[in-house]
Amino acid sequence: MQNFEFQLSTRIVFGRDTIKQTGAEIARSCRKVLLVxxxxSVRRSGVFDAVVASLRDAGVAWVEFGGVRSNxxxxxxxxxVQLAKREGVDGILGVxxxxxxxxAKAIAAGAASDRDVWAFIDGTATVEKALPVFAVITLAATGTELNGLAVVTNDITKQKWPLRSPLIQPRVSILDPTATFSVPRDYTAYGGVDAFSHVVEAYLVWPEPSTPLQxxxxxxxxxxxxxxxxxxxxxPHDYEARASLMWAAALGWCGLIPAGAGRARLPNHMMEHSLSALHDVPHGAGLSAIIPGWARYMVESGQSGKLPRLARNVFGVNEKDDRKAALAGIAAFEAWCQxxxxxxxxxxxxxIPKSALPAIVDNAAVTAIAWGMGDAYPRDVIAAVLDGCW
Amino acid sequence: MQNFEFQLSTRIVFGRDTIKQTGAEIARSCRKVLLVxxxxSVRRSGVFDAVVASLRDAGVAWVEFGGVRSNxxxxxxxxxVQLAKREGVDGILGVxxxxxxxxAKAIAAGAASDRDVWAFIDGTATVEKALPVFAVITLAATGTELNGLAVVTNDITKQKWPLRSPLIQPRVSILDPTATFSVPRDYTAYGGVDAFSHVVEAYLVWPEPSTPLQxxxxxxxxxxxxxxxxxxxxxPHDYEARASLMWAAALGWCGLIPAGAGRARLPNHMMEHSLSALHDVPHGAGLSAIIPGWARYMVESGQSGKLPRLARNVFGVNEKDDRKAALAGIAAFEAWCQxxxxxxxxxxxxxIPKSALPAIVDNAAVTAIAWGMGDAYPRDVIAAVLDGCW
Incomplete structure (x- = not known):
């Protein structure tokens, strides 16, 4: 096991009807929030109204910043950030x-600084303060509710890169599984794939070999x-399944599970970010379209790693030969996605026409270097992997 | 899944040579600590000297309170508490x-209050403030390094009961697996049993049926x-095994794993506390002496619950009949203890002569009521279970 430092600083409020607690939780430290x-969909589902009623009951003022698009x-x-500064809010609430x-996280960093937020992302500056962030999560997927990561796409450069800082980790996150009842079938699926991918990509690629518990x-x-x-x-209204998916997604990318396993640099996420930055496909859909091709590339290039173990322990593959087990596991993953x-x-x-491939590869090759994976994923490897995903 | 609130507020510093960081971590918020x-053994192992050197380097003053006995x-x-008040320390460091x-935790609550600490334990008062607690843990066992629990034995009443408060949860815990290299064979074993018991007792008895992830x-x-x-x-010097045991023990009783499963009231812990309060046996040894008898009682009284599943999934028992599987699992647990x-x-x-049984049962029956288990564990049930443990 490798040395690590870890703190799960977010206060987690999990369960049915917990959205009602949003205002009271925020009122402990803030008086006026930007509601992002x-x-x-949060209006149609009633979540927005429940949040606003709770803020009102707790005496927390709010200004809305709506219309955030996916990616x-x-x-x-x-x-x-301009709105937050103009309105003098003292907290940011993402719903x-x-x-x-x-x-909400990126805004929280920007609103407490004079720097351009992108400077915190491209590494030219470090977040030194941020307004407190609160989250009411309505999709079991990214795990953002329990971590200090925010992925933002630069409109100009088309780079979809993460901002990392413990200061943007939500102070309180409200996880109400009933808020996900109205998530449509496709986004429920993409969220599940994203959550699976965080856990499994990390498990497949982390550098430390001795991690029995992890x-x-x-x-x-x-x-x-x-x-x-x-x-x-x-x-869609199965509470227990929604609750398990929500809790697993949150735990899956909060840093706890791979703690001690060394830093996992997720290759499928790296490549998918280019797909969704350039073609605006849902992140989870992009992942499920890339993972099988990537995994086959790993098998064919003699880098199966833990793929056979994943196949046996997660997908119940009963096959002694490692190569066959790995391929059967990939087929089982595809069947699950289907x-x-x-x-x-x-x-x-x-x-996405096949002619789009070179531009996606170019974009991903830059990300690979920025994410410290340039050695393992030079342009030709990315091209070979993505070509196999078509 | 049941609703829950959770926060793992402790900052975890895990790994080889991390004891050197103790002073710097404490210096962020304290100037003078009571070193408990x-x-x-911490002197013989060199841990004490390493901690003190680190405090000195960081400019943190300290007063020693040594000689804390087990239980x-x-x-x-x-x-x-008197010493802490007299010396005007602003933090408590347990090593x-x-x-x-x-x-250290109980002292932290007492030093910030005029109440007798026992009032926080018997429920007549609530902890409203506490000095910050820091921990350098040298035994993989209780999980105290990541929770807000402190078990203290009342010398007069012989009650071994817990103090619970988020305010006594360590602010920072240093988990250096090398600090456990010198733990003797018997205490390593007892620690392992205690850690196993926290996880497995909770799993066997928590009230919520729908907990696939937990x-x-x-x-x-x-x-x-x-x-x-x-x-x-x-x-004893296998770093990887010491690290896995230390991390599993810490995670096993921090509240994260059973979050959503409802409150687990641990019957073996309840009975063992009477054993160690009255006869001063090591807690883990007491647990391993009680668990098999308790588990057989559960099988015989038609309350096998998840025992067959535990047998199959943890001890690899390959047996279709539930009763036989449960009994084989108990035998496997005994073999592990042996x-x-x-x-x-x-x-x-x-x-402990058999004649001691009635006094142990009397003591445990009071604990059972205090812990909210009086219905399931009246005096005659406790007597029957413990009789079967002899």
Whole structure:
């Protein structure tokens, strides 16, 4: 095991009807928040109204910044930072899925600084303060509700990169599984794939070999996500499945599970960010379209690693030969994605012609270097992997 | 899943040579600490000197309160509270195993109050402030390093009861697996049993039936503890095994794993506290002497619950019949204890004659009521269970 430091500083309020507690939780430290949300689903689902009623009851004032789009844009963050400063808010409340919460985090860093937020992302500056962030999460997917990460896309450079700082980790996160009842089938599926991918990509690629507990916890999460996501897609109002998926997604990317395993640099996430930055596909859909091709590339290039173990322990593959087990595991992952209704090849996105490949590869090659994976993923490797995903 | 609130507020510093960071971590918020430790093992192992050197380097003053005994006594806590007040310390640093850290926590509550510490334990008062607590843990066992619990024995009433407050949760815990290299074989074993018991007792008795993720994470921890404890007993300087055992023990009783499963009221812990309060046996040894008898009682009284699943998933029992599987699992647990060198019957403690049973039962019956288990564990049930443990 490797040395590590870890703190799960977010206060977690989990369960049915917990959205009612939002205002009281925020009122402990803030008087006026910027309420950051998306384009309409939180209004249609009633979550927005419940949050606002709770703020009102607790005497917390709020200003809305709505219309955050998926794969949130830096230009929107800039706009919201100006609004936050103008209105003199003392906290940022994200309500929605990963896009709303990630935006809230980036805004929180920007609103407490004179620097351009992108400087915190490209590494030219470090976040030194941030307004407190609060989250009401309505999608089991990214795990943003329990970490200090925010992924933002630069409109100009088309780089979809993360902002990392413990200061933007939510102070309180409200996880109410009933808030995910109205998530449509496709986004439920993509969220499940994203959550699975955080856990499993890390498990497959972290550098430390001696991680018996981390391996087993990862498998525990992965099995639960596989099982729960399928139930959620079939029975959107199944509270237990929604709750398990929500909790597994949150735990899966909060840093606890891979603590001690060394830093995992996720190759599928690296490549998918280029896909969604350039073609605006949902992140989870992009992942499920890339993972099978990447995994086959790993098998064919003699880098199966823990793929056979994943196949056996998570997908129940009963096969002694490692290569066959790995391939059967990949097939089982594809079958799971198909049952969820998530693509397993990039070619399935009607909107992305094969001629788009070189630009995606160029974009990803820059990300690979920025994320410290340039050695393992030079341009030709990325091209070979993505070509195999079509 | 049940609703829950959770925060893992402790900053965790884990790994080789991390004891050197103790002073710098404390210096962020304190200038002078009471250093609470045991009778000599931390001095012999060099941990005490390393901690003190680190405090000196960071400019943190310290006063020693040494000689804390295992199953720490309220009278010692009282004495230390007076010392802390007299010396005007602004933090409490526990260095050692569960006894030292639990004492540090109780002292931290007492030193910030005019109430007798026992009032916080018997429920007549609530902790409203506490000095910040820091921990350097040298035994993988109780998990005290990541929770807000402190177990203290009242010298007069012989009640071994917990103090619970988020305010006594360590602000920073240093987990250096090398600090456990010198733990003797017997205490390594007892620590492993205690850690196993926290995870598995909770898993076996928590009230919520729908906990797929919590079940799997518990099994992940239990398997790791079983495996690592055995390696540690055989090879005390095996860093990887010591690290896995230390991390699993810490995670196992921090509240994260059973979050959402409802409150687990641990019957074996309840009964063992009477054993160690009255006869001063090591807590883990007492647990391993009680668990098999308790588990057989559960099987015989038609309350097998998850025992068959535990047997199959943790001990690899391959048996379709639930009753046979449960009994085979109990036998596997006993065999594990025997390999560790931990007793599996109370009769194995030469120091506890069978005539001591009624007094132990009386003591436990009071604890059962105080812990909210009086209905399931009236005096006659406790007597029957413990009789079967001899």
């Amino acid at each position: 949300c998306g384009k309409g 949130p844009l830096l230009s929107q963050v800039h706009e919201a 929605g899925g990963g896009s709303a919460i990630d935006s 391996d087993r916890m990862s498998e525990a999460l992965a099995m639960t996500i596989v099982e729960a996501a399928e139930t959620c897609v079939r029975s 049952r969820l209704g998530s693509p397993t090849r990039i070619g399935q996105f009607g909107s | 430790c045991g009778k000599g 720490p006594l309220l009278s010692q806590v009282h004495e230390a 050692g195993g569960g006894s030292a850290i639990d004492s 079940d799997r994470m518990s099994e992940a921890l239990a398997m790791t503890i079983v495996e690592a404890a055995e390696t540690c007993v055989r090879s 390999r560790l060198g931990s007793p599996t019957r109370i009769g194995q403690f030469g120091s």
